[in-house]
Amino acid sequence: MIDALFGSKTRVKLLHLFMNHPGQSFYVREITRLIDEQIxxxxxxxxxxxxxxVITSDSADNKLYYEVNQRYDFYAPLRAIFANEPLDTSKPSAGGDEGVVRQQYLSAIENISSLRLAVLAGVLVKGSTSDVDVLLVGTLPPAKVKSAMAIIEKLEGREINYAVMPYDEFYYRLSVRDKFITQILNTKHAVAIDKDNVLSQKK
Structure with missing residues (x-):
C-alpha cells in the first residue's frame, strides 16, 4: 500500500533507511546491500x-555519501511516517505563530546561567530563512548549552544549528550590521529572552 502511495518500493526503503538514521551517511553500494535493491x-x-x-550528498575517500536533510521542509512528517520511533506530535509547535515561543524551548533555555539573549529562527520559526535555529548570547557554560539544545533537538526530532557568542561581540556585530547577525534578525524570528532589551531598542 505505502509503495503505491510513494511510487516506488526502492524509494520507500530508502526513506526508511534515512529517516531511521538521521546524522548518518551511506555510500551507494552500502545502501544497495542494506535495502537489498538493484544499484x-x-x-x-x-x-x-x-x-x-530530502537528502544531501558529500564526497569523502573517493566515495559519494548520502544523508537525510534534517532541514528539509517536510522532514518531520516524513520521519513520523518512516522512522521506527516517530516524532512526538502531541505537543503543538510554536513555530507557526510569529513571536510566540514554545514553552518547552523557553524552559530549556532559561536553565542556562548567565544567558542574556536568546533568539529562535530557522526551523523553529515558520517562515524563517535563517540557517541558524538558535542564537544564544552571554558567557555561557558549554555543558548547559549542550543540554538545552539536546532537549530542543528531541522535541523537534532533528539536529539544531545554534550559535553562541559573548555579549560584547554580539552588541558590536549588531551595531555594525554584521552579515551573520542580520541574516538571523532580518527574517522571521522569535526573541525568547532579552534581559537587556537590546533588540527592543533597535525597533
Whole structure:
C-alpha cells in the first residue's frame, strides 16, 4: 500500500533507511546491500531525492555519501511516517505563530546561567530563512548549552544549528550590521529572552 502511495518500493526503503538514521551517511553500494535493491534503481531514486532536497550528498575517500536533510521542509512528517520511533506530535509547535515561543524551548533555555539573549529562527520559526535555529548570547557554560539544545533537538526530532557568542561581540556585530547577525534578525524570528532589551531598542 505505502509503495503505491510513494511510487516506488526502492524509494520507500530508502526513506526508511534515512529517516531511521538521521546524522548518518551511506555510500551507494552500502545502501544497495542494506535495502537489498538493484544499484541502478538505488541511483535513480537517490538522484530524485537529492533533486527535491530530502537528502544531501558529500564526497569523502573517493566515495559519494548520502544523508537525510534534517532541514528539509517536510522532514518531520516524513520521519513520523518512516522512522521506527516517530516524532512526538502531541505537543503543538510554536513555530507557526510569529513571536510566540514554545514553552518547552523557553524552559530549556532559561536553565542556562548567565544567558542574556536568546533568539529562535530557522526551523523553529515558520517562515524563517535563517540557517541558524538558535542564537544564544552571554558567557555561557558549554555543558548547559549542550543540554538545552539536546532537549530542543528531541522535541523537534532533528539536529539544531545554534550559535553562541559573548555579549560584547554580539552588541558590536549588531551595531555594525554584521552579515551573520542580520541574516538571523532580518527574517522571521522569535526573541525568547532579552534581559537587556537590546533588540527592543533597535525597533
Amino acid at each position: 541502478n534503481s538505488v541511483r535513480r531514486e537517490l538522484s530524485n531525492m537529492l533533486q527535491v532536497g
